[in-house]
Amino acid sequence: MSARRGVPRQALPWRIDFAWQRSYTAALLVAVLFIAYILKNGSFGTIEALGISNDALPLALAAVGETFVILTNGIDLSVGSVITLANVTVAVMADNGHAWEGVLVAIALGAAAGLLNGLIVSFARIAPLIATLATSSIFVGIALIVLPNPGGTVPGWLSTGTAGTVGSVPVAVIWLTVAIVAGWILLRRTPFGINLQALGGSESASWSAGINVTRVRILAYVASGTCSALAGIVLAGLTQSGDPTIGNVYLLDAIAAVVVGGTSLAGGVGTLSGSVLGACALALVSAVLLVSGLSTDYQYIVTGAIVIGALLAHTLQSKAAVRAARRERPAEGVPA
Amino acid sequence: MPRQPRTYVRPVEVAVPYVLVAVALVVGALVSPGFLSSNHLSSMASTAAYVGIIAIGETLVLLLGGIDLSIPYMINLAAVLIAGFQYDGMSGRRDFALVMLIGAGIGLVNGLGIALLDISPLVMTLGMNSILQGITLIYTHGSAVGQAPPFVTTLSTAWWGSVPYVAVLWIILTVAVTLVLAFTTFGRGIYAVGSNRRASELGGLPVRRTIVLAYMLSGLAAALGGALLVGYSGQAYLGMGDAYLLPAIAVVVIGGTSIFGGKGSYVQTAAGALLITVITSILVTVNVDQSGQDILYGAIILVMAFFNQVAISQGAVSLRSLGQGLGIFRGWLQPVRSREEAAAAPEASRPPRDTRLE
Numbered sequence: 001m002s003a004r005r006g007v008p009r010q011a012l013p014w015r016i017d018f019a020w021q022r023s024y025t026a027a028l029l030v031a032v033l034f035i036a037y038i039l040k041n042g043s044f045g046t047i048e049a050l051g052i053s054n055d056a057l058p059l060a061l062a063a064v065g066e067t068f069v070i071l072t073n074g075i076d077l078s079v080g081s082v083i084t085l086a087n088v089t090v091a092v093m094a095d096n097g098h099a100w101e102g103v104l105v106a107i108a109l110g111a112a113a114g115l116l117n118g119l120i121v122s123f124a125r126i127a128p129l130i131a132t133l134a135t136s137s138i139f140v141g142i143a144l145i146v147l148p149n150p151g152g153t154v155p156g157w158l159s160t161g162t163a164g165t166v167g168s169v170p171v172a173v174i175w176l177t178v179a180i181v182a183g184w185i186l187l188r189r190t191p192f193g194i195n196l197q198a199l200g201g202s203e204s205a206s207w208s209a210g211i212n213v214t215r216v217r218i219l220a221y222v223a224s225g226t227c228s229a230l231a232g233i234v235l236a237g238l239t240q241s242g243d244p245t246i247g248n249v250y251l252l253d254a255i256a257a258v259v260v261g262g263t264s265l266a267g268g269v270g271t272l273s274g275s276v277l278g279a280c281a282l283a284l285v286s287a288v289l290l291v292s293g294l295s296t297d298y299q300y301i302v303t304g305a306i307v308i309g310a311l312l313a314h315t316l317q318s319k320a321a322v323r324a325a326r327r328e329r330p331a332e333g334v335p336a
Numbered sequence: 337m338p339r340q341p342r343t344y345v346r347p348v349e350v351a352v353p354y355v356l357v358a359v360a361l362v363v364g365a366l367v368s369p370g371f372l373s374s375n376h377l378s379s380m381a382s383t384a385a386y387v388g389i390i391a392i393g394e395t396l397v398l399l400l401g402g403i404d405l406s407i408p409y410m411i412n413l414a415a416v417l418i419a420g421f422q423y424d425g426m427s428g429r430r431d432f433a434l435v436m437l438i439g440a441g442i443g444l445v446n447g448l449g450i451a452l453l454d455i456s457p458l459v460m461t462l463g464m465n466s467i468l469q470g471i472t473l474i475y476t477h478g479s480a481v482g483q484a485p486p487f488v489t490t491l492s493t494a495w496w497g498s499v500p501y502v503a504v505l506w507i508i509l510t511v512a513v514t515l516v517l518a519f520t521t522f523g524r525g526i527y528a529v530g531s532n533r534r535a536s537e538l539g540g541l542p543v544r545r546t547i548v549l550a551y552m553l554s555g556l557a558a559a560l561g562g563a564l565l566v567g568y569s570g571q572a573y574l575g576m577g578d579a580y581l582l583p584a585i586a587v588v589v590i591g592g593t594s595i596f597g598g599k600g601s602y603v604q605t606a607a608g609a610l611l612i613t614v615i616t617s618i619l620v621t622v623n624v625d626q627s628g629q630d631i632l633y634g635a636i637i638l639v640m641a642f643f644n645q646v647a648i649s650q651g652a653v654s655l656r657s658l659g660q661g662l663g664i665f666r667g668w669l670q671p672v673r674s675r676e677e678a679a680a681a682p683e684a685s686r687p688p689r690d691t692r693l694e
Binding site: 075077120124125126127129130131133134135136137138139140141142143144145148248252255256259265266295297298299300301302303304305307308311312315 | 459471596
């Protein structure tokens with residue numbers, strides 16, 4: 001496999017297995033919340049699944065995009081504004097009768113936005129936090145030119161392709177499953193995914209091992225922009241219109257989902273599938289609180305506590321894993 | 337004699353944003369005749385004061401190498417509390433102080449999580465923002481009530497002749513924060529921790545106490561900003577802090593403080609707040625709409641970040657080179673060499689090498 005070209009084979013399994021262990025915590029959280037939901041609600045049918053998965057899908061896409069960048073030890077604060085930009089682009093172009101073209105243009109715009117971020121971070125050497133903060137303002141400005149006020153329409157196929165059902169299974173559940181599997185394949189089976197984790201682990205070591213770090217980093221930002229654009233398109237399908245403020249809430253929520261999903265903000269350790277699970281967990285939290293009869297106001301408190309708690313759990317988990325690994329293989333250098 | 341270590345704040349880094357503010361003011365005067373009227377200058381100063389005061393805390397935590405994302409709902413919680421207390425008949429100074437204490441207390445929780453539990457500042461404050469959002473919503477039941485207490489309204493909107501109170505407050509706070517950063521153990525400790533936490537620990541600094549105190553001040557500054565905003569708009573509303581998260585970070589960056597910690601100062605942040613306010617005012621004057629303002633805002637952050645991080649920090653721009661480039665102050669800025677420096681730079685004083693033996 002060409003995956004081996006960049007990184008020595010032996011160095012990989014420990015670090016990657018470790019990242020997967022952290023996503024199991026997110027899976028456990030999803031399972032617990034799911035059971036809590038069923039116990040509280042009494043039943044779980046298509047309608048309930050539809051509500052939760054429609055909540056989770058755009059957040060999951062945004063979180064997956066954010067994960068690419070966080071894995072490189074960066075951060076992308078332009079996620080929300082790229083979502084907005086894609087959302088209004090689709091709504092306006094569909095309104096003018098160019099729905100298919102609108103979807104393609106929105107994806108291209110998202111990729112271009114990511115490319116711009118990647119180029120600025122790589123070549124102007126501006127810190128990712130500042131670079132994406134600045135570009136997010138630029139993207140919001142462009143979105144306001146495209147569509148100053150909420151409006152536009154969306155064709156039926158886009159709504160059924162995001163908010164519809166196949167038999168009794170919501171389409172969004174299928175997309176979420178696809179995202180989990182695709183994330184698994186991408187990070188474990190492709191050179192890009194493995195180089196991405198290597199870059200986040202140590203840029204200088206990756207460079208020494210012959211990885212084109214600049215290209216990997218730029219690709220990570222392009223992937224982030226593309227995923228955010230997909231989230232914006234999905235939101236257009238769900239709300240059946242465009243809104244120049246729709247992306248605002250997704251920035252901090254996407255980072256929260258990434259953290260719950262077990263990705264380390266220090267880079268190099270994390271999984272795309274974990275972030276999808278993290279987004280599902282956050283969507284389930286509000287659903288569980290809703291069926292428990294608690295005001296949705298409490299969802300913010302619980303979400304905040306879960307984000308901080310998940311990070312603490314992951315920290316304890318990594319400490320335990322490092323101790324165990326040192327016991328088993330004291331001779332090998334185990335990354336702390 | 338060992339060379340004196342370079343001070344944390346280099347004059348050129350402070351001078352550049354202020355020079356840009358002056359340039360922006362001149363551009364504004366060219367664009368619109370009334371731009372430099374005392375009335376307009378004062379209103380710009382008070383606009384800059386709000387974001388400037390909110391950015392005090394962000395400056396401190398960014399100097400530490402941290403970040404505070406809990407600012408939006410810290411502002412909003414303080415705002416709804418100030419107005420809500422007034423609604424409940426608690427509009428005294430003591431109740432105002434209570435809100436400030438709550439701000440500092442929430443900052444304390446942030447700081448303890450970050451310093452003692454080693455939670456990443458980004459996650460801790462992000463989670464805290466969510467928690468504060470929930471508390472704000474529960475407290476207000478979805479819609480904020482009450483008005484600004486009289487003395488808060490006075491603080492925010494009254495003018496002293498042609499000088500707004502809030503601008504005076506901002507100047508006092510700027511001087512205070514600058515002195516604290518430059519001359520106290522706590523202030524110096526922030527730079528030390530931001531430069532190298534491990535070294536600061538080994539050097540015996542109370543690292544954890546410094547971190548906790550900085551986040552407490554950040555919560556306090558955001559709470560003060562929220563209270564002043566209530567005074568400005570007369571009432572509190574939900575989501576009023578959302579618009580301040582990115583500007584609070586942006587003005588710090590525009591001023592030239594490094595987000596990696598250890599480099600920068602609050603004087604620079606104040607200049608950043610002034611610069612962004614003056615530029616926004618020019619854009620409004622020439623009828624640039626919101627979208628154009630957003631795009632230019634982003635562009636300014638990019639240009640300033642590039643300039644600060646690349647040109648100045650790598651030494652390509654210095655006060656001397658600026659002065660020489662402008663052609664003024666040339667006589668003043670001729671390199672004056674001390675004896676040590678002359679000894680350390682022997683090329684100029686050494687006689688031509690004798691090449692006969694080679």
